[in-house]
Amino acid sequence: MARITYIEHGGTEHVVEVANGMTVMEGARDNGIPGIEADCGGACACSTCHVYVAPDWVAKLPERDAMEEDMLDFAYEPNPERSRLTCQLKVTDALDGLVVQMPKKQI
Template sequence: MPQITYVEHDGKQHTLDVSSGLTVMEGAVKNGVPGIDADCGGACACATCHVYVDAPWLEVLPPKSPIEEQMLECANNTASNSRLSCQIKVTVALDGLRVSLPESQ
């Protein structure tokens, strides 16, 4: 099972086993990681699951879809490595993925 590390804004880390097929957002919500609100439940309609992907992983992820790009425009404090965690499907290739959470959603 792939391990995903979620880093809270204050630096606290949560390294979790997340089943392939779930999204990075679902892994956080199912395990009570604070900082990912996921108000729309993963429908890519709210940007409350915004994360910063560690640089080495950006090339491993599929590119952002146009709707993800639009939703990120609604998020606070975005950066070039911003993604919506509901749009990142967990696979074995993502074992070791690290994402950081913004101060607020």
């Protein structure tokens, strides 16, 4: 289980516990957190679960694979270092304390 902080674009924070084995996207969806639309349901076929990872977490996460890199090209204002698709971030104990911020909009 990991406590993850989701920050809406306007600054509202949501801290939730997400079970290991789920994705960061599923944690947002299952807890009704606005700002992560997840139109493709986690298939890495869109960019509507795009977030900016807190700077101190960038190096702690697994690297993006080619499919995630391709989908981030379609995201709203992607950041080359901090942008991630939450459907590609599998929750483990190592993600306890993760902080992500949603962009202004999802496209």
